[in-house]
Amino acid sequence: MGADHHGPAKGLTRWLFTTNHKDIGSMYLWFSFAMFLMGGTFALVIRSELFQPGLQIVKPEFFNQMTTMHGLVMVFGAIMPAWVGLANWMVPLMIGAPDMALPRMNNWSFWILPFAFTMLASSLFMEGGAPNFGWTFYAPLSTTYAPPSVTYFIFGVHLMGMSSIMGSINIIATIMNLRAPGMTYMKMPMFVWTWFITAFLLIAVMPVLAGVVTMMLFDIHFGTSFFSAAGGGDPVLFQHVFWFFGHPEVYIMILPAFGVVSEVLPTFSRKPLFGYSSMVYATASIAFLSFIVWAHHMYTVGMPIAGELFFMYATMLIAVPTGVKVFNWVTTMFKGSMTFETPMLFAIAFIILFTIGGLSGLMLSLAPLDFQYHDTYFVVAHFHYVLVQGALFAIYCGVYYWLPKWTGHMYDETLAKTHFWMTFIGVNTAFFPMHFVGLAGMPRRIPDYALQFADYNMLSTIGAFITGFSQLIFVVVVIKCIKSGKQATDQVWDGAHGLEWTVASPAPYHTFSVPPQVR
């Protein structure tokens, strides 16, 4: 280490070669926001086509590519990297570590991603078009009937998987080895705990995803028959392997959200988190249960009755630890001295709207009822409530909460609240009517629909456009906050506790070179 390593290097190479957790965290966050805008644009293409019944704007083939790319980009490009970015920025600051445990690998984890998504997005311009088989890429749609670009998709997924696995190894090693003296596991902030558990989930299931796309690759190019019934394989096997990855994946996207909300609520309620240890155990229980419920995505595929019952009861069981969390959050606010800054608004909206998504999930968990809901817009409504009003709201919650610490300035509260309320109105207008059209029988992933669904679809499209354009307010808030604004104090929020609030605002390039003492 040279003596000139006190501040960031200059120019482009600073970002290319950086091993600094704050630089890498920022790159992850900007990258995920760019992907969010791209995936959002795809969503607006979908909603424009669905504004009215009939085919107006895009061809059905392109519509399928849009639903697929929207899902893939939002899941793997927007939500997951945003969480890794927040972890990079905040985990070392929250546990009093000078950096991540494996800084060079950290650089790799990030820089793989732009290549992965360039490969995936380039398929839009290829002959035969982009992947069009849905983000769940069920065989044989993704094998026998796939466009030639599927191979780019497969290698893109391989790269994303490597990035996630390296990132997770780094986070676990950081948390296990670099905690400040005195910070025992049961003193770690909830955000660190939830990411610790999430990282284990990632290491367990991302390789399974890599395995399933590798099997696809072999079926497509090397004449194997993993998923081809003609050769003795079974397409249903694909769904089992995919959802063995896929169900823990949805908890990967939501557990860090639980962590952020558990940080923000105590700050703005000016009370400690209620039931800290039960929160830790609930998170671990949810992570464990996520491995034994995958087939609830497959009730209609055909399973022995014992299987349907097992997966139904196991799925319903997840409501218990999740309920523990929701009640703990509500109790944290109870009789608190609450104020409603933007992070708090996002946190409270998260609790209410995520609970709606959780309850529709409970409805979907019931095998006999799922035969009606399966592959309808009810499912679309459910997972957008947990991933948009859930995960995305929690990401915004965390970004607003820690933004003054990153930039050293307070953001424009009025503009930020406008962003919150416009987004709140937009997403609910977009996704709430989907429950109704779904229950009435509108299937998902179709470019045209029966006339009776027209009004609710028009409403959804209006909501989607409100949501989409409201995100531009967020861009303005962030840029304004970087360039100017009231100087933030070190503690930023008067109810904030934790090591990240003991360092200067903006956080210096190197922090905790001398580990702090935690009592």
Added chain:
Amino acid sequence: MPTASTRNIALRLGAVAVGMFGFGFALVPIYDVMCKVLGVSRETINTQAQLKPGSTSADASRTVTMQFLANNDGGMSWDFRPHQFEMRVNPGAMNNTTFYVRNPAHKAMVAQAVPSVSPAEAAPYLHKTECFCFRQQTLAAGGELDMPLQFVIDQALPKDIRTITLSYTLFDVTGAAGTADQRVGASN
């Protein structure tokens, strides 16, 4: 340089990741075993039953309706249909029927029929002593064939099952002939 302990953690977690990659592939045989245990195995319905003639006695007091379906996989051009769409059979009795195929193409083709039984609970009680689905079928251009199926329904069939549907899907395996034989053949 990361400390020895950090390297140790990273290597162990890396090993877990590699192990889980292998586990993904291990799910393939695990799936077959689970299907067998739960009685929904493709092997159960695609394996030749070893029954000696006369070893079973017919239960004349009970009849079960057997329905036959013949489907072509997308892109398969053969004419494929059962000669009898429905049979009323006694559990324990040996039954024979045939399926008709014709290859309308101008070239020889190889086909593989893959069976499916509904309701799935009935699958373990349907014993096939002879079936065209046990092997690939080759037909010359314009060739036709009556393909035999011989089966016994087990007397232990649950009383509430009165109708069993046996459906075959015919796949074109001309290009993949040989490789495709392996997994189907392995279960015989």
